[in-house]
Amino acid sequence: MNTVVLALTMILLTVILYFVMNAVYVRLRSPFLVPILTTTIVVIIVLLLFNASYETYMVGGKWIDALLGPAIVSLCIPLYKQRDLIKKNLLPIFGGVVVGGIVGMLTGVLAARFVGFSTELLASILPKSITSPIAMQIAEELGGIPSLATVLVIIAGLAGILMGPWINRWFKIDTAIGQGIGLGVGAHAIGTSKALEYGEQTASMSSVAMTLSAIIGALAGPLFGIWLFP
Amino acid sequence: MKIIITLLQVGFLYILFLAGEFLRAKLSIPLPGSIIGLLVLWGLLSIQIIPLRWVEKGAYVFLSTLPLYLIPATVGVMDYGHVFAGKGSLLILITIGSTLITMVVASLVSQSIAKRHVKEEGTLS
Numbered sequence: 001m002n003t004v005v006l007a008l009t010m011i012l013l014t015v016i017l018y019f020v021m022n023a024v025y026v027r028l029r030s031p032f033l034v035p036i037l038t039t040t041i042v043v044i045i046v047l048l049l050f051n052a053s054y055e056t057y058m059v060g061g062k063w064i065d066a067l068l069g070p071a072i073v074s075l076c077i078p079l080y081k082q083r084d085l086i087k088k089n090l091l092p093i094f095g096g097v098v099v100g101g102i103v104g105m106l107t108g109v110l111a112a113r114f115v116g117f118s119t120e121l122l123a124s125i126l127p128k129s130i131t132s133p134i135a136m137q138i139a140e141e142l143g144g145i146p147s148l149a150t151v152l153v154i155i156a157g158l159a160g161i162l163m164g165p166w167i168n169r170w171f172k173i174d175t176a177i178g179q180g181i182g183l184g185v186g187a188h189a190i191g192t193s194k195a196l197e198y199g200e201q202t203a204s205m206s207s208v209a210m211t212l213s214a215i216i217g218a219l220a221g222p223l224f225g226i227w228l229f230p
Numbered sequence: 231m232k233i234i235i236t237l238l239q240v241g242f243l244y245i246l247f248l249a250g251e252f253l254r255a256k257l258s259i260p261l262p263g264s265i266i267g268l269l270v271l272w273g274l275l276s277i278q279i280i281p282l283r284w285v286e287k288g289a290y291v292f293l294s295t296l297p298l299y300l301i302p303a304t305v306g307v308m309d310y311g312h313v314f315a316g317k318g319s320l321l322i323l324i325t326i327g328s329t330l331i332t333m334v335v336a337s338l339v340s341q342s343i344a345k346r347h348v349k350e351e352g353t354l355s
Contacts, residue, residue: 014298014301014302015298018295018297018298018301034297035297036297036300036301036304039297039298039301040301040304040305040307043301043305044305044307044308047305047308048308053309054305054306054308054309057302057305058302061301061302061305062302064298064299064301064302065299065302065303067292067299068264068299068300068302068303069244069247069250069251069262069263069264069267070240070243070244070246070247070264070267070292071264071292071293071295071296071299072247072262072264072265072267072268073243073246073247073250073264073267073268073271073289074243074285074288074289074290074292074293074296075268075293076268076271076272076275076285076289077282077285077286077289077290077293078293079268079272080271080272080275080276080282081282083276088347089340089344089347091343091347092339092340092341092343092344092347093340095339095340095343096336096337096339096340096341096343097336097340099335099336099339100332100333100335100336100337100339100340101332101336103331103332103335103336104328104329104331104332107327107328107331107332108324108325108328111324111327111328112320112321112324115317115320115324117320117321121321125321125324125325125328128325128328128329129329129332131262131265132303133262133264134260134261134262137260147306147310148310148313150303150306151306151307151310151313152321152325154303154304154306154307155307155322155325155326156325156326156328156329158304159325159326159329159330160329160333163326163329163330163333164333167330167333167334167337168337171334171337171338173337173338173341174341175341175344175345177340177341177344178337178338178340178341178344179337181336181337181340181341182333182334182336182337182340183333184336185332185333185336186329186330186332186333186336187329187333189296189300190297190300190304192296193296193297193300196293196296203293205340209336211265211268211269214261214262214265215261215265218260218261219260
């Protein structure tokens with residue numbers, strides 16, 4: 001197939017499915033039907049049915065992926081509009097991000113070591129709560145597998161947005177700060193896309209948590225890893 | 231006209247992302263270009279070089295469809311079926327379990343500090 005036609009097909013497949021899945025989600029409002037999850041699953045099924053590889057998909061997919069950068073830059077807007085809320089809550093934000101981040105790295109690595117996984121896998125699971133470009137860097141520095149780290153980051157993100165509503169109910173997390181920080185620390189950009197559903201305050205908290213996790217992770221992640229598995 | 235303004239803003243946000251990528255490469259900052267771009271925009275808005283209305287409409291276009299831009303990355307999971315076969319499936323379980331604990335702890339810590347704050351200062355946020 002012609003490259004341009006192939007690229008357009010993949011782009012249209014993704015965009016149309018996304019809007020259909022979004023409409024389904026808006027109608028049924030089940031937390032299991034979040035469009036990022038349902039669209040991903042249906043796209044994968046379609047690719048498998050047509051025997052198309054991920055590489056083939058990315059001929060078109062890379063054009064959508066190219067817009068992720070400016071979309072992340074856009075998260076500055078809720079962040080900026082809620083700057084007073086952030087200034088007033090610096091301590092809760094830092095507390096949640098730092099404690100949550102450490103717990104995230106520790107529990108993942110310790111559980112994986114308990115099961116007997118290799119250092120390569122420990123280094124790949126360590127940065128799973130951090131946005132994927134940083135997670136790949138950290139995994140690489142520690143001798144992990146960057147692409148596997150990315151997959152675990154995505155699994156953490158998807159699991160995070162599925163569990164978020166239950167966590168909020170079971171643990172009585174009823175503030176924008178609590179809900180937003182949880183999603184941002186545990187589920188990075190995917191969590192933040194969910195936090196946007198809750199409103200601007202929650203989105204700003206999730207964005208700030210995601211950004212801080214990325215900064216702290218980039219600086220401290222490798223050191224943490226060296227300490228955990230020298 | 232409205233559409234043109236929105237498109238210009240979308241283009242401007244893209245330029246900010248490219249600026250972030252440029253800074254990352256030039257100064258070897260260990261952060262993704264998108265996050266550097268976000269911080270640059272925050273700085274420009276804070277010192278009021280750029281008014282919010284110059285970027286707000288374009289940003290809304292991206293924010294209202296944010297999950298879409300994550301899909302090419304999430305579809306990549308399809309190449310990893312073999313890693314998670316057998317014992318590898320434990321990696322998924324550990325990731326999910328650890329994420330659960332992480333979110334509960336992060337939410338509880340931030341919310342309880344915030345609520346104590348409110349009690350002391352009497353301001354609700």
